[in-house]
Amino acid sequence: MHIRPHLLLRGEQPQVPTGYNLISLMFGNVTYASRSVYAQRSQMLYDHAKEVAGPSGLVVCADDITDFGWQEPESSDASRKVVIVNEGAASAVALLGVIRLVKFLAESSSFGNGHQVHVVVDAGTGTTAVGITLGALLLGLSWKVTAVTLADTIEVYREREKTLISEFERVQKLDLPIQDSSYSVDRILNWVDRSQPRKFGKVLNGEIERCCKIAQQTAVPLDPMYTLAAWDLAASLSLDKSMNTEVLMVHTGGTLGMFGLAQRYPSSFSSNQGVTMLP
Template sequence: MPTMTAATLVGRKGFCSAQLLNSSQAASNIKLSGEEFMSKLLDRRWTLQNPDTKIHQIIVSPVQRQNGVGSFANVSFFNNTEPYLGNKMIDENQGPSFYILRDDLLHPLVNGNKARKLDALFPLMEDYSVTDVVTCGGCQSAHTAAVAVSCAERGLKSHLLLRGEQPEILTGYNLISTMYGNVTYVPRSFYAHRKGMLQSHASLVAGHTGSIVHCNEIIEECFSIRTSERHLKKVIIVNEGASDAIAMLGIFRLVQYLSQDHLLGRKRTLNFIVDAGTGTTAIGLGLGALCLGLPWKVTAVMLADKIDAYREQESRLISDFKRQFHFTLDDHKLNEVDVGIVHWVDRCHERKFGNVLQGEIEACQQIAQQTGILVDPVYTLAAWEMATLLRSKNAEDDADVVMLHTGGTLGLFGLAQRYKSYFHKLKDRLPASE
C-alpha cells in the first residue's frame, strides 16, 4: 500500500472506518482539539441515515386527586411537541418542565439506545465482511432483537443466546428475536459466565474453517486485514447490551447533533437523565460531552447492578476508548480521567430490579394517556421519574433536564405475560381525568 497522510486516511470512508485514529504512527504525529477529534472520529459510514431525533417538552403540573394512584398521583403531564430550543429558554410561566429525546421513534423495532449503539458497528462489520453475529441477552432483550433485525436487513445471520427458559407463548422482544434470528435458550448457571459462553458458541458457528473476532477488536482487525485471508465464515462476538467502546460512537454522533445552536446548543447547562442497564449509553453521553467541552452533566439511574460495578464498567469503557482510538486530544482533561464522568444514582423509590409493581404500571398508563409517550415500568419509567423529581423540586442548580428515551417499549408485552394480574387490574383503576 502506498504511503498515506493522516488526512488521506480520514477522507477515505470506504477504506475502513476511523483508520486515522487506529494508526499509532498517525496518532504520534498529530494533536487535535476536541472538535477536530470528534469531527474525524465521526467521519465514517453509519447505520442510521441521519442522527436526528425529535425533542419534546414535558410540562409537569401539580394536581389534587382524591383517589390518585401510581408514582405520579399528585402531578399531571402535558406534551409540548414543538418546544422552542436554541439559546433562549422556554417560557417558565408554563411551569416546571423537562425535555425528552424521542429516540423511541427511530425505528419500529430497532430504536432507542439500541439503534445508537449499533449505528457505527454494522458498517464496520461490512468492512470486515462479517457473516455471522453472536450476542446474548435476557429472554425479553431489546438488544438481541435489535441485532437480529439489523442483521436480517443486511443479509447476516444472528445467533442469540437468551437467558433462561423458552416462554410458553412467544411475545414482545422474545418473539422478534425468534422471528429474525436464531435463538438458543441458555441455563442461568451457564449464562452467568458470559465470556466463555459467547466464545464457545461462536466457535460452534465458525466451525473449523471460520474466524472469530470480538467487537472490541474489529477496528484493529479491519485495519490489519490481509486480502489473502479467506474464510467461509467470519463471526463477530458482540457483548451483552453492546457494551463496547465502538458502541459509544453512535452516542457521540447524537451528542454532536444535539449541540447545534438551533437545538440544545453548547452554552446551556444541561442534566441528561438516562436509565442504565449496562451503562454504556450514559458513559457515551459523558465522554461525548467531555470531548466537546460541553457543560452537560449525565445522571444515570442504576437498574441492573450496584454502583461499584457501574464505576468499573465506566473505567473499562474509557480505557478501551483511549486504546482503540489512540486518544490524541492536546491538553484535554479526558487524558487524565478514568472514572467520574457519570453521576450514578439509585431509582427514585426503593425496589428490586425486575419486580414490577402495580403502581409503576399505572404510572406508565398515566404517561401514555396524558402525553402520548409510551414508557416501560422497568427502564424508561425510572428515567421519567428522575426527570420529574428534578423538575418538581427546587433544584440546587439551573440546569435544564433532558431525558433520553432509550426505547424498549415492546418489553411491555413480555411483562404483561409474566405479570398478568397487574395488567388485568388496569381496566379497573384508570388514573383520574384532569
C-alpha cells in the same frame, strides 16, 4: 455484505412468543441459554461464536474491528467470520453511536449553543451513560450526566465505566481526561441508585399502573424495568426551581418488555382503569 445474526436469550422459549422474544425470533437465529450458562456471559458468547464459526472460522470481538474491516492475519483462510457483540452492546464501538447522538442534540437550539443541560438516563450496562459523557467531553458541552443504576452496584458501574473508556481510548487512540481536571469524565458523570432499589427484573406494586397513566397523559411509553426510573428522577429535577439548567431524559427503550408483563400481570392493563392526573 450478508450479515446473519445469532442471538442468545436467557431462559426458556415461551409457548407463545411476544415482545422481545417475538422480535428476536423474527430477525435472528435464536438459542435459549439456561440461567446458569447465561451467568457466565463472556464464556457463553465465545463458546457459541466458536460453534457458529466452525473449525476454520474466525471469531473476533466488536472492539477489535477498526475502520469497519477485520483485523485478521494476512494468511488467514477463515471461511466464516463471526463477531461477538456483548450484552447491551457494552463495547467501545457502541460508544461512537451515542456520541453521534450527543452531536445531533448539541446542534439543536434547545441543548446547544452553550446551554446548561442535565441529562438523565437509566443504566442497564451503563454504555449509553458513558457514551453521552464522552460526547459532552469531546464536544466541550456544559452538560452533566446522571445515570440511574438498575442492575448492579454503583461500584460495579464505575469499574465498567473505566473499562469502556480504556477500550475507547485504545481503539480510537485517544487520551481522555478522566479525573483531577476541572473538565473530566468524573466531573460530568454521576451514578445514582434508583429511588426504590430492587433485584433487577422485579416489579413493585403500582409501577405498571404508573407507566400506563404516564402513557395516557403524555404519550410517552415507559416500562418499570428501565425508563420509569429515569423518568422519575428527570421529573423531580425539572421541578427544582433552583436549577438553571435544561433537563433532558434520554429514552433507551425497554417498552417491548411490557408485553411479557401484560402476561404476568393482566389486571394491571384492565381497559376500565381510571386515569388519575399526576402531580
